[in-house]
Amino acid sequence: MNLRQLKTLFEGELEAFTSSEKRLFFQRICDSYFGLKPHELVLNYDKKVSSYDCDYFDNVLKRLKKHEPIQYVLEVAYFFGLEFFVNSDVLIPRPETEELLVWVLKSIDRNKALKILDIGTGSACIAVALAKQCPNAKIYAMDVSADALKVAKTNAKNNKVNINFIEADIFRTEDLTSSFDVIVSNPPYVRQSEATEMASNVLDFEPALALFVNDDHPLMFYNAILKILLKNLSSGGFCFLEINEAFGSEIQALFDLKNFQNQQLKKDTFGKDRMFKIEKK
Known part of the structure; x- marks a missing residue:
């Protein structure tokens, strides 16, 4: 079997x-497994694939058919131009969070x-990106999950x-x-009642x-964050x-205390209130 035939079957x-x-x-699978970029696939459609290769793709198919996110299947996600190891112990980084990081x-003065401090670091996508963008900063990342922190530490190491x-x-x-x-x-900010609006690949795997x-x-x-800020x-x-x-x-009302100033509520690309910023007096 060659790569073209595998693609058709897949x-x-x-x-x-x-x-x-x-x-x-x-x-994405060919990039991860064979090291072939999308533009290289066409030039390699006649490439022979082994039975071992076919077994790998068959396993991937089984997971995708269950609607497991491709990021978990390949154990890789991208955030702010960086590559991150991810598994079901952490959320898959979202574009909205990139918008927060840009803000x-x-x-700040980089x-x-x-x-x-990054609270609830998960995969450490925010913390790692900040460390890359702010070379003189000292970055701390906090999480309650020991399993999530294992992933976070791997990403810090991989991104040096x-x-x-x-x-x-x-x-x-x-x-x-x-x-x-x-x-x-x-x-975490999604209400339990909002779960019915979410896709199964999120509910079943993240x-x-x-x-x-x-x-x-x-x-x-x-x-809880407010208490830490104080x-x-x-x-x-x-x-x-x-x-x-x-x-x-x-959120604005919660942080409307004498200890703080310069509240800002910011919309995301879709026009939804998604980010909040405040300054300590």
Whole structure:
């Protein structure tokens, strides 16, 4: 069998997907497995594939048919131009979070020796990208999940950056015994009642711990973050948060305290309230 025949068989098995999705899947798998970029595929369609190669593609097909995200199948995702190892212990990085990072980078002096904390780091995509963009900063990354931190440490190593990792429960941590110039977080903010609106590939495979909050306490993580800001955000320091579009005004009200100033609510590319910024007096 050659690569052209494998492509035909592969795409024929994925009946539930669109033609563009099938093509993208095949391209990404060939890039990951054979090291062939999309523009090189056409030149290599006559390449012979072994029975071992076919077994690999068959295993991939089985996982894709269950609608497992391609990022988990290949154990790779991309964020801010960087490559990240991902598995089901961490969320797949989202474009909205790239928008949050852009806002952070436009608001700070990248050359200063800042202390930056990423709360709920997951794969460490934010922390790693900040370390790459702010070479003089000291980056800290916190998560409650030991399994997520294993992934995060792998990504720090693979991307050759130094990050100080903290395993801690945000609800039991009000004082980190250190002050930070910048605190950023993309905490869980999807209400349980919103789960019905989400795709099965998210619900069935991505970690619920990193996604959902109780409908009765939708701002529970923001309340916990607020307590940390009061004790650990330096005067003149900034906090940047990704938020649920339905709670922009509630977030503003929560942080409307005498300790803070210069609130900003920012919309994402789709015109939804998705980011929040505040400065400590």
